[in-house]
Amino acid sequence: MQTTQCPICSSDIIIDEESSEKDLVNCLNCGAELEIVTLQPLQLNPLQQESGEEDDNN
Numbered sequence: 001m002q003t004t005q006c007p008i009c010s011s012d013i014i015i016d017e018e019s020s021e022k023d024l025v026n027c028l029n030c031g032a033e034l035e036i037v038t039l040q041p042l043q044l045n046p047l048q049q050e051s052g053e054e055d056d057n058n
């Protein structure tokens with residue numbers, strides 16, 4: 001088991017050992033859905049819900 005920080009609220013998020021890339025985890029503090037982008041290093045990508053913000057794609 002490892003922990004990382006929520007990219008939104010910076011609270012601790014526990015990543016299960018059985019989790020793999022592309023899995024989704026939920027932040028227990030702010031409720032955000034986060035996709036595991038890579039496990040080494042552990043990187044989370046917040047899924048956008050209803051707000052229509054786009055950063056990367058054009």
Ligand SMILES: [Zn+2]
Binds near residue numbers: 006007030031
């Ligand atoms: Zn959070």
